[in-house]
Amino acid sequence: MRSSTLPSTFRRGAGLFCAAALLQVALATAVSAGAAESGRKSRKPQLAPEVAELQRAALAGGGAAELARSLSGEAGPRFAGSPGLARGVEWGVRTLTALGFEGVRTEAVRVPRWERGTAEGEILSPFPHASSLAALGGSIGTPESGIEAEVVATENLESLAALAPETVRGRIVYLGERMQRSHDGSGYGKTVAIRWGGAMAAAKLGAVAVLIRSVGTDSNRLPHTGSMGYEEGVTKIPAAALSMPDADLLEQAVASGRPVRFRLRLTSRMLPEVESANVIGELRGRERPEEVVILSGHLDSWDLGTGALDDAAGIGNVIEAARLISKLASRPRRTIRIVLYANEEFGLSGGKTYAVEHAAEVPLHQAALESDLGTGRVYRLRTAFSAQDAALAGELAAALAPLGIEHDPATPASGGADISPLRPLGVPMVDLSHDATTYFDYHHTANDTADKLVPADMAQATAAFATAAWILADRPALLGRVPQAPKAP
Amino acid sequence: MRSSTLPSTFRRGAGLFCAAALLQVALATAVSAGAAESGRKSRKPQLAPEVAELQRAALAGGGAAELARSLSGEAGPRFAGSPGLARGVEWGVRTLTALGFEGVRTEAVRVPRWERGTAEGEILSPFPHASSLAALGGSIGTPESGIEAEVVATENLESLAALAPETVRGRIVYLGERMQRSHDGSGYGKTVAIRWGGAMAAAKLGAVAVLIRSVGTDSNRLPHTGSMGYEEGVTKIPAAALSMPDADLLEQAVASGRPVRFRLRLTSRMLPEVESANVIGELRGRERPEEVVILSGHLDSWDLGTGALDDAAGIGNVIEAARLISKLASRPRRTIRIVLYANEEFGLSGGKTYAVEHAAEVPLHQAALESDLGTGRVYRLRTAFSAQDAALAGELAAALAPLGIEHDPATPASGGADISPLRPLGVPMVDLSHDATTYFDYHHTANDTADKLVPADMAQATAAFATAAWILADRPALLGRVPQAPKAP
Numbered sequence: 001m002r003s004s005t006l007p008s009t010f011r012r013g014a015g016l017f018c019a020a021a022l023l024q025v026a027l028a029t030a031v032s033a034g035a036a037e038s039g040r041k042s043r044k045p046q047l048a049p050e051v052a053e054l055q056r057a058a059l060a061g062g063g064a065a066e067l068a069r070s071l072s073g074e075a076g077p078r079f080a081g082s083p084g085l086a087r088g089v090e091w092g093v094r095t096l097t098a099l100g101f102e103g104v105r106t107e108a109v110r111v112p113r114w115e116r117g118t119a120e121g122e123i124l125s126p127f128p129h130a131s132s133l134a135a136l137g138g139s140i141g142t143p144e145s146g147i148e149a150e151v152v153a154t155e156n157l158e159s160l161a162a163l164a165p166e167t168v169r170g171r172i173v174y175l176g177e178r179m180q181r182s183h184d185g186s187g188y189g190k191t192v193a194i195r196w197g198g199a200m201a202a203a204k205l206g207a208v209a210v211l212i213r214s215v216g217t218d219s220n221r222l223p224h225t226g227s228m229g230y231e232e233g234v235t236k237i238p239a240a241a242l243s244m245p246d247a248d249l250l251e252q253a254v255a256s257g258r259p260v261r262f263r264l265r266l267t268s269r270m271l272p273e274v275e276s277a278n279v280i281g282e283l284r285g286r287e288r289p290e291e292v293v294i295l296s297g298h299l300d301s302w303d304l305g306t307g308a309l310d311d312a313a314g315i316g317n318v319i320e321a322a323r324l325i326s327k328l329a330s331r332p333r334r335t336i337r338i339v340l341y342a343n344e345e346f347g348l349s350g351g352k353t354y355a356v357e358h359a360a361e362v363p364l365h366q367a368a369l370e371s372d373l374g375t376g377r378v379y380r381l382r383t384a385f386s387a388q389d390a391a392l393a394g395e396l397a398a399a400l401a402p403l404g405i406e407h408d409p410a411t412p413a414s415g416g417a418d419i420s421p422l423r424p425l426g427v428p429m430v431d432l433s434h435d436a437t438t439y440f441d442y443h444h445t446a447n448d449t450a451d452k453l454v455p456a457d458m459a460q461a462t463a464a465f466a467t468a469a470w471i472l473a474d475r476p477a478l479l480g481r482v483p484q485a486p487k488a489p
Numbered sequence: 490m491r492s493s494t495l496p497s498t499f500r501r502g503a504g505l506f507c508a509a510a511l512l513q514v515a516l517a518t519a520v521s522a523g524a525a526e527s528g529r530k531s532r533k534p535q536l537a538p539e540v541a542e543l544q545r546a547a548l549a550g551g552g553a554a555e556l557a558r559s560l561s562g563e564a565g566p567r568f569a570g571s572p573g574l575a576r577g578v579e580w581g582v583r584t585l586t587a588l589g590f591e592g593v594r595t596e597a598v599r600v601p602r603w604e605r606g607t608a609e610g611e612i613l614s615p616f617p618h619a620s621s622l623a624a625l626g627g628s629i630g631t632p633e634s635g636i637e638a639e640v641v642a643t644e645n646l647e648s649l650a651a652l653a654p655e656t657v658r659g660r661i662v663y664l665g666e667r668m669q670r671s672h673d674g675s676g677y678g679k680t681v682a683i684r685w686g687g688a689m690a691a692a693k694l695g696a697v698a699v700l701i702r703s704v705g706t707d708s709n710r711l712p713h714t715g716s717m718g719y720e721e722g723v724t725k726i727p728a729a730a731l732s733m734p735d736a737d738l739l740e741q742a743v744a745s746g747r748p749v750r751f752r753l754r755l756t757s758r759m760l761p762e763v764e765s766a767n768v769i770g771e772l773r774g775r776e777r778p779e780e781v782v783i784l785s786g787h788l789d790s791w792d793l794g795t796g797a798l799d800d801a802a803g804i805g806n807v808i809e810a811a812r813l814i815s816k817l818a819s820r821p822r823r824t825i826r827i828v829l830y831a832n833e834e835f836g837l838s839g840g841k842t843y844a845v846e847h848a849a850e851v852p853l854h855q856a857a858l859e860s861d862l863g864t865g866r867v868y869r870l871r872t873a874f875s876a877q878d879a880a881l882a883g884e885l886a887a888a889l890a891p892l893g894i895e896h897d898p899a900t901p902a903s904g905g906a907d908i909s910p911l912r913p914l915g916v917p918m919v920d921l922s923h924d925a926t927t928y929f930d931y932h933h934t935a936n937d938t939a940d941k942l943v944p945a946d947m948a949q950a951t952a953a954f955a956t957a958a959w960i961l962a963d964r965p966a967l968l969g970r971v972p973q974a975p976k977a978p
Contacts, residue, residue, distance in 0.1 A: 073741045074616045087616075127563045127576075129795075132935065220709050221794070221935040245938035249795075252562045252939070305710070306618075306738075446621065446710040449734035450741075 050328055050474070051399050051467050057324050058463035065375075065455035067095065068316035071299075072308035072450045079303035080346040081113035081274040088299040089277050092315075092340045096281030099323050101338065103284070106277035109342040109353040113274050114138055116225075116303055117267030119240055121211070123250060124148065126258035131246040132221045133211070134304060135268040136195060136228035136239040137346055146265030147172070147209050147238065153254045156194050157201050169206030172262050173198070174213075174250060181217045184380075185373060185436030188443075191215050192226070199239040200231045209264050210239045213247035218441040221245055225302050226444045227346060238266050276300075276342040278350050283326050285334035285473060290361070292337040293473045294368035294427075295322055295465060298344035298418055305448030309439060312450075314371035315340055317458060321466035325473075332473035334366055341418040344372070351418035355425065366479055367428040367472045370416025371465060374443070376435035377457045378464040380406050384413040384429040386480030392471075396430065399467050403460055405432070426481030430472070432464045539817055539963070540888050540956050546813050547952035554864075554944035556584065557805035560788075561797035561939045568792035569835040570602035570763040577788040578766050581804075581829045585770030588812050590827065592773070595766035598831040598842040602763050603627055605792055606756030608729055610700070612739060613637065615747035620735040621710040622700070623793060624757040625684060625717035625728040626835055635754030636661070636698050636727065642743045645683050646690050658695030661751050662687070663702075663739060670706045673869075674862060674925030677932075680704050681715070688728040689720045698753050699728045702736035707930040710734055714791050715933045716835060727755050765789075765831040767839050772815050774823035774962060779850070781826040782962045783857035783916075784811055784954060787833035787907050794937030798928060801939075803860030804829055806947060810955035814962075821962035823855055830907040833861070837906060844910035855968055856917040856961045859905025860954060863932070865924035866946045867953040869895050873902040873918040875969030881960075885919065888956050892949055894921070915970030919961070921953045 047055070075087035089106060096104045116135055123129040149172045154160050156177040160168075175194040180187035194212045202210040214224035223243040230236045242250060253260045279299065285291065297314030301307020322336050341350030355362070381400055383393040397407035413431035415423050423429060435457075442448045472479075536544070564576035578595060585593045605624055612618040624630075638661045643649050645666040649657075664683040669676035683701045691699040703713035712732040719725045731739060742749045768788065774780065786803030790796020811825050830839030844851070870889055872882040886896035902920035904912050912918060924946075931937045961968075 069741070073618070073738055076616065076618050127565065129562070129565050219936075219940050220711065221938065222710060245795075245936070245940050248938070248940050249562055252558070306734075447708075447734070449710065449737070451708050451734050451737050 047399055047402065050470055053328060054324050054466040054470060055402065055463040057327070058321070058466055059459050061459060062455040063323065064316035064320040064458040064462045065453045067319055068308055068312035068453055068458070069450040071315055072306040072312040076306050077303045078299055078301045078307055080111040080300055080343045081276060082303065085276055085300050085342070089279055089342070092279030092299055095319065096279065096338065099319065100326065101281030101283060101322070104281040106279055107354070107357060109276050109278055109350050110273050111276045111343040111349050112347050113271040114346065115269050115271055117141060117269065120146070120265040121240060122263050123253050124261040124263055126253055126256050126260065129249050132223055132243040133240045133246060134223035134225045135266045136241060137225055137302070138228050138230070139239045139266060139268045140236050141266045141268045142209065142238045142264055146263050148261065148263040149208050151250065151254065151260040151262050153251065157197055160201055160205070163205065165205045168202065171207055172209045172211060172264065173202035173207040174211045176213045176247060176251060178213060179215050179217055179440060181437065181440070183435050183437045184433065185439060188215065188440055195226055195241065196229045199228055199237050200234055203235045203237045207237060209237050211262070211264070212239070212241050214241045214243055216440045216443060216445065218445070218447070219244050220447060222445040222447050224444045225304055238264060240264060240266060278342045278354055279340040281338045283322055283331065283336040286331040287333040289335045291364045291366050291478055292335040293366045293469050294337055294339055294419060295469050296339040296341060296368065296370045296416065296418055297372055298341040298350060300343045300345050300350070301448070302345055302444045304444070304446040305442070306450065307448055308450040309374040309442055309448050309452055310444065311344070311372045313375045313453060313458060317371040317461050317465055320462045321469055324462070324466045325470055332470055333476070334473040336469055336473055344418050348417060351421050355421035362422060362425045362427060363481070364478065365422065365427045367430055368415060368419040368422050369430050369432065369465060369468060370419045371432070371434070371461065372416045372418070373434035373436050374439035375452060375454045375458055376437065376439065377460045378403065378405055378432040379435045380408055380433040382408050382411055382413040382431040382433065384423070384482050386428070386482050388480045389428070392475070396468055396471060399471060400464055403464055405464060424484055426483070428479045428482050430468050432461070432468060434461060536888055536891065539959055542817060543813050543955040543959060544891065544952045546816070547810070547955055548948050550948060551944040552812065553805035553809040553947040553951045554942045556808055557797055557801035557942055557947070558939040560804055561795040561801040565795050566792045567788055567790045567796055569600040569789055569832045570765060571792065574765055574789050574831070578768055578831070581768030581788055584808065585768065585827065588808065589815065590770030590772060590811070593770040595768055596843070596846060598765050598767055598839050599762050600765045600832040600838050601836050602760040603835065604758050604760055606630060606758065609635070609754040610729060611752050612742055613750040613752055615742055615745050615749065618738050620738070621712055621732040622729045622735060623712035623714045624755045625730060626714055626791070627717050627719070628728045628755060628757045629725050630755045630757045631698065631727045631753055635752050637750065637752040638697050640739065640743065640749040640751050642740065646686055649690055649694070652694065654694045657691065660696055661698045661700060661753065662691035662696040663700045665702045665736060665740060667702060668704050668706055668929060670926065670929070672924050672926045673922065674928060677704065677929055684715055684730065685718045688717055688726050689723055692724045692726045696726060698726050700751070700753070701728070701730050703730045703732055705929045705932060705934065707934070708733050709936060711934040711936050713933045714793055727753060729753060729755060767831045767843055768829040770827045772811055772820065772825040775820040776822040778824045780823040780853045780855050780967055782823055782855045782958050783826055783828055783908060784958050785828040785830060785857065785859045785905065785907055786861055787830040787839060789832045789834050789839070790937070791834055791933045793933070793935040794931070795939065796937055797939040798863040798931055798937050798941055799933065800833070800861045802864045802942060802947060806860040806950045806954055809951045810958055813951070813955045814959050821959055822965070823962040825958055825962055833907050840907035840910050844914065851911060851914045851916060852970070853967065854911065854916045856919055857904060857908040857911050858919045858921065858954060858957060859908045860921070860923070860950065861905045861907070862923035862925050863928035864941060864943045864947055865926065865928065866949045867892065867894055867921040868924045869897055869922040871897050871900055871902040871920040871922065873912070873971050875917070875971050877969045878917070881964070885957055885960060888960055889953055892953055894953060913973055915972070917968045917971050919957050921950070921957060923950060
């Protein structure tokens with residue numbers, strides 16, 4: 001068996017061939033990784049001609065960044081239910097049509113509508129300071145005249161819970177935890193609890209409003225927004241995020257030891273939900289068009305920036321990946337379905353609606369992928385396959401290794417947010433994780449604009465998505481359904 | 490002659506001693522520079538004990554950054570004539586008094602008053618986009634309903650002048666030149682012409698407003714402000730700066746080839762001038778208290794940020810330098826006069842008023858120094874001395890060499906903006922140039938806040954200012970007056 005025939009060997013299915021092929025793949029991967037580390041030259045593992053062509057074309061092109069720049073510029077901010085999102089939907093239909101995809105269509109999604117209004121905040125004493133801050137997504141407004149109260153400052157939900165209610169009652173709670181930078185973005189998941197849960201926890205102790213340090217890693221006067229939660233039976237209080245320097249200034253005021261008074265005024269409010277749409281376009285499979293690989297991102301963005309990284313970049317990556325596959329000499333066996341979700345940021349109604357409306361065909365969903373972590377290179381592969389398809393992870397890893405992508409076989413793929421509703425339905429998932437080292441410098445701020453796109457990194461990500469999508473779509477058999485992972489203890 | 494006696498040798502005046510000393514200084518400097526370059530150890534040049542003590546104490550402390558943080562936080566933005574500047578003046582008096590300086594006083598300065606008001610701008614077509622922009626300092630407002638017009642985009646004043654008037658008339662001119670980053674900040678001087686002269690040049694061609702790309706080096710949605718000019722007899726038109734990403738978006742719209750319409754609304758206006766004050770504090774000299782070395786910075790700032798880099802950093806550097814000199818066992822011969830100027834940013838009335846009001850004693854001003862280029866290390870010495878004092882430059886260079894400061898003997902010192910009115914009066918000048926590599930990422934934007942201060946770099950800068958101020962103040966003879974440099978051809 002020559003290694004150039006590896007992918008077709010795989011197509012013959014599991015068994016002895018497969019075990020032998022897996023070993024060869026593992027060796028090739030190891031050799032490749034070793035060469036990358038030591039800088040020595042070595043023989044590249046042979047890729048299927050289609051994969052090699054996709055990677056060559058993706059790395060030579062700048063299509064993904066250009067698409068992201070077009071969407072973020074032409075449609076602008078695309079918050080749930082906004083005119084910008086409507087422009088985004090139009091852009092999706094227009095773009096997928098112009099690129100020659102089939103079955104281009106919209107599928108209605110009801111999305112909640114929240115109006116940011118204006119946000120004003122100022123330290124009144126011990127020194128005056130007009131703060132740069134933003135209402136958290138979903139926050140109620142303050143009374144028209146604003147809320148003026150003394151600030152009680154603490155770190156996070158744990159330290160807040162340790163405070164005596166009488167020190168919190170009638171006050172504005174400030175939560176100052178700093179998100180830690182990391183290439184996998186894991187600091188976000190840890191720190192975002194203050195954003196989601198701050199208002200609920202503070203209200204339970206009698207606070208009148210909550211301020212948080214922006215959940216991000218920058219140092220700009222540009223506050224981060226994002227969704228926050230309320231709880232049935234708990235008083236709703238307004239919630240806003242201070243930019244990093246404004247959080248520093250509030251902490252400087254607190255550190256002075258003098259009482260800190262703050263005035264907050266938000267005119268945010270919820271409006272009736274409105275209709276938007278997921279946008280779909282397909283590259284129909286040559287043998288099993290009813291079986292689909294989902295390549296997805298989300299059209300919507302927060303309202304402060306133009307959503308270039310979150311998630312026009314992902315939209316660009318997946319459209320360009322599918323476009324490159326469409327340029328191959330022959331179609332893959334299965335359909336590649338591009339899904340541009342209507343609303344990820346504010347309640348996930350795009351992904352939830354898709355899962356409900358497509359329930360009947362979800363058993364024929366071969367796998368789902370989403371690109372939704374910015375402009376960075378893909379550095380890691382994780383998969384969630386059934387036991388019968390375990391070997392496929394190695395095949396993907398071997399095909400992705402030339403792109404410098406590591407394989408983490410120990411942790412199952414979680415899927416992006418939009419495709420997460422498909423996971424409990426057993427759909428196999430592939431995570432191609434973007435390097436997120438700088439992502440949270442811009443994420444959910446006014447700074448999320450097209451100048452932050454890195455075309456070369458997006459080209460590598462496009463190569464990764466095209467590679468995985470093609471392999472999944474061209475595999476002979478439908479993948480087995482994936483049982484839900486047991487909950488962590 | 491042992492090198493430890495070098496500074497006292499210099500005090501004996503010019504002549505053979507001085508020539509010999511200069512040679513030794515030059516050698517010591519060369520050895521020091523060579524050692525720094527090669528990484529080899531070498532004997533340090535010996536410093537006067539006072540200089541060694543000042544450098545040791547400055548490098549060990551964080552006083553300058555703490556002062557800058559205090560001023561920028563407690564007083565906040567300190568724009569000419571604003572309540573913040575009044576707080577800055579109070580801070581200056583309070584701080585200089587608390588630190589034990591003598592003759593702490595305010596000296597009245599009339600300052601112009603400009604009200605920023607609100608700034609709104611949006612691309613109307615070919616795609617809608619709400620722009621982040623800021624009125625340039627001194628701009629008139631637009632009519633209440635704003636100005637809506639087609640955009641004509643060009644690079645700078647030269648390319649604008651080459652346009653036919655009929656392509657400009659009735660339009661909004663956009664000037665897109667990008668400032669180049671450099672460690673000496675020289676890109677600013679080149680590019681700032683579009684800010685100062687844009688409205689005048691565009692109005693002469695019949696434009697109705699001018700937009701510029703922010704004159705800075707960042708990539709944030711935070712526009713840069715700064716002074717702009719009008720000209721007698723030329724129609725005043727409103728002027729605003731777009732943030733970098735917003736300038737990119739306007740250029741994206743222009744590049745589409747479709748007509749670009751923009752709406753601009755500014756409510757800026759001039760108000761009657763008001764009284765503010767320069768703040769002065771002194772460390773009186775032990776022998777010639779009437780002869781003074783000026784150590785200065787400016788209290789005022791632009792209104793968008795808290796003026797931490799521009800110029801609370803400079804204020805912190807010079808106050809801390811003087812404070813360290815006050816802690817030496819004995820006073821220097823002459824007075825160190827700290828001058829915290831009232832208004833540099835908006836017409837230089839602080840420095841101009843000082844030069845007029847102190848005209849009688851300016852002949853006894855030994856030298857003037859200003860720190861006004863942010864938080865960076867001092868990397869370069871330039872001087873403007875009379876021919877009779879030429880040797881002093883070498884003495885200063887030798888004393889500053891241990892701080893890693895290079896000597897540029899070829900270019901005369903220009904003095905900071907506030908002390909520039911003293912230059913035509915013959916006052917010797919010493920430039921201690923800060924590394925400005927990142928300065929224009931924050932300068933004149935909302936991002937000019939205390940988190941950008943780098944205490945270790947400021948400690949080095951403080952060491953440099955203390956070193957130079959002490960040497961100048963303790964020199965036996967009054968320095969000769971400096972003839973004005975001939976204008977460049």
